[in-house]
Amino acid sequence: xxxxxxxxxxxxxxxxxxxxxxxxxxxxxxxxxxxxxxxxxxxxxxxxxxxxxxxxxxxxxxxxxxxxxxxxxxxxxxxxxxxxxxxxxxxxxxxxxxxxxxxxxxxxxxxxxxxxxxxxxxxxxxxxxxxxxxxxxxxxxxxxxxxxxxxxxxxxxxxxx
Amino acid sequence: xxxxxxxxxxxxxxxxxxxxxxxxxxxxxxxxxxxxxxxxxxxxxxxxxxxxxxxxxxxxxxxxxxxxxxxxxxxxxxxxxxxxxxxxxxxxxxxxxxxxxxxxxxxxxxxxxxxxxxxxxxxxxxxxxxxxxxxxxxxxxxxxxxxxxxxxxxxxxxxxxxxxxxxxxxxxxxxxxxxxxxxxxxxxxxxxxxxxxxxxxxxxxxxxxxxxxxxxxxxxxxxxxxxxxxxxxxxxxxxxxxxxxxxxxxxxxxxxxxxxxxxxxxxxxxxxxxxxxxxxxxxxx
Numbered sequence: 001x002x003x004x005x006x007x008x009x010x011x012x013x014x015x016x017x018x019x020x021x022x023x024x025x026x027x028x029x030x031x032x033x034x035x036x037x038x039x040x041x042x043x044x045x046x047x048x049x050x051x052x053x054x055x056x057x058x059x060x061x062x063x064x065x066x067x068x069x070x071x072x073x074x075x076x077x078x079x080x081x082x083x084x085x086x087x088x089x090x091x092x093x094x095x096x097x098x099x100x101x102x103x104x105x106x107x108x109x110x111x112x113x114x115x116x117x118x119x120x121x122x123x124x125x126x127x128x129x130x131x132x133x134x135x136x137x138x139x140x141x142x143x144x145x146x147x148x149x150x151x152x153x154x155x156x157x158x159x160x161x
Numbered sequence: 162x163x164x165x166x167x168x169x170x171x172x173x174x175x176x177x178x179x180x181x182x183x184x185x186x187x188x189x190x191x192x193x194x195x196x197x198x199x200x201x202x203x204x205x206x207x208x209x210x211x212x213x214x215x216x217x218x219x220x221x222x223x224x225x226x227x228x229x230x231x232x233x234x235x236x237x238x239x240x241x242x243x244x245x246x247x248x249x250x251x252x253x254x255x256x257x258x259x260x261x262x263x264x265x266x267x268x269x270x271x272x273x274x275x276x277x278x279x280x281x282x283x284x285x286x287x288x289x290x291x292x293x294x295x296x297x298x299x300x301x302x303x304x305x306x307x308x309x310x311x312x313x314x315x316x317x318x319x320x321x322x323x324x325x326x327x328x329x330x331x332x333x334x335x336x337x338x339x340x341x342x343x344x345x346x347x348x349x350x351x352x353x354x355x356x357x358x359x360x361x362x363x364x365x366x367x368x369x370x371x372x373x374x375x376x377x378x379x380x381x382x383x384x385x386x387x388x389x390x391x392x393x394x395x396x397x398x399x400x401x402x403x404x405x406x407x408x409x410x411x412x413x414x415x416x417x418x419x420x421x422x423x424x425x426x427x428x429x430x431x432x433x434x435x436x437x438x439x440x441x442x443x444x445x446x
Contacts, residue, residue, distance in 0.1 A: 003168060003169075005169060022166075022169035023163065023166050044162055044163075044203045044204075045204055046200045046267060055269075058269040059266040059269060060269055060270050064195055064203075064267075064270065065199070065270065066169075066192075066195070066199070066212075068169055068214075069192075069195075069214065069216065112265065116265075130351050130352075131265055133352045134263070134265060134267065135264075
């Protein structure tokens, strides 16, 4: 029982090979094995969204996905997105709008918002609120977060036209 | 919290899957999207000895349409059902319900069949299956059987699924001529479990309804077809028949108190939903 499993995956464009316990979540793997601590672990049952990471290009709950399930997959964390500059405009907007206070929800919030911005930069405030509904923030009251996402979306639309 | 230790297997074929299920029996749990299973394991509400990961069985994914029915493979992710043009055009009820299924990150992993297999009483998909009079395709080592959704959901997290079997697909009738669907639910936060929800279908001609099917969820251990309220809505829709149908819910539904709200609140919300959803069915489109 609980036999360790060999996994290999790409994390932030780097090849990773490790032996993991089946019960280790992807979020714990990223934090404890890879020491990428930008991914946060909050509720550990899929409610708060702090552990949001990208798996094969889609956002997922790092606490509800096992590390073994990421075998052969591409994983991206907040460190990877920051380094690539993909969401630099969104991160600047979070700073400008004071959308990060304690910062615990921020990495998950940024990954979640990034997915919406890529799919639909024309999203309304209501659509933004629905899309981030799975990410708890206990500081901002969300207004500043929605402001930051909305202003980034409008800027991207402006640049595209 | 962290889950108790468990072993992990990822079968590459259905034969391997049934072999593992036969070998481990009730000690095994099937891992599809894992969006409910992992949460219950993290909270130590369940502790299977082995997880059998079916994500390698690609034949369980996909959406297909024939002349009169639409089929959704059990492993099809919620996000893929939500973006399917076939689902939107042929079975609008499911398309309308999908944005309410949890949150974006969970819809990227969670599966349609997993939702049917788990049978959470506050889940949207079981109610849609009952409303549509769909069928659940169940496969075991001995073969395939199809069970009507109306008899498949038996009680709180209890279904017709037997040990060694797996939900492999669902089949639902496509939208008929003049048929319309409507859906709504009430939650504290968008995407959370419904305090009460309603999936509805009817044949619509102007402001007249026929064959009204109202499937409520979040108000009992299983989806509930509100038969008397549905009957009260057959005919021309006006304020008085909506009011009569709302009163009929007093005998159709027998909600329970849960952590979110009282039984009385659930019954009230069910009546609010009836009004909203019925008016949508007859709204000029």
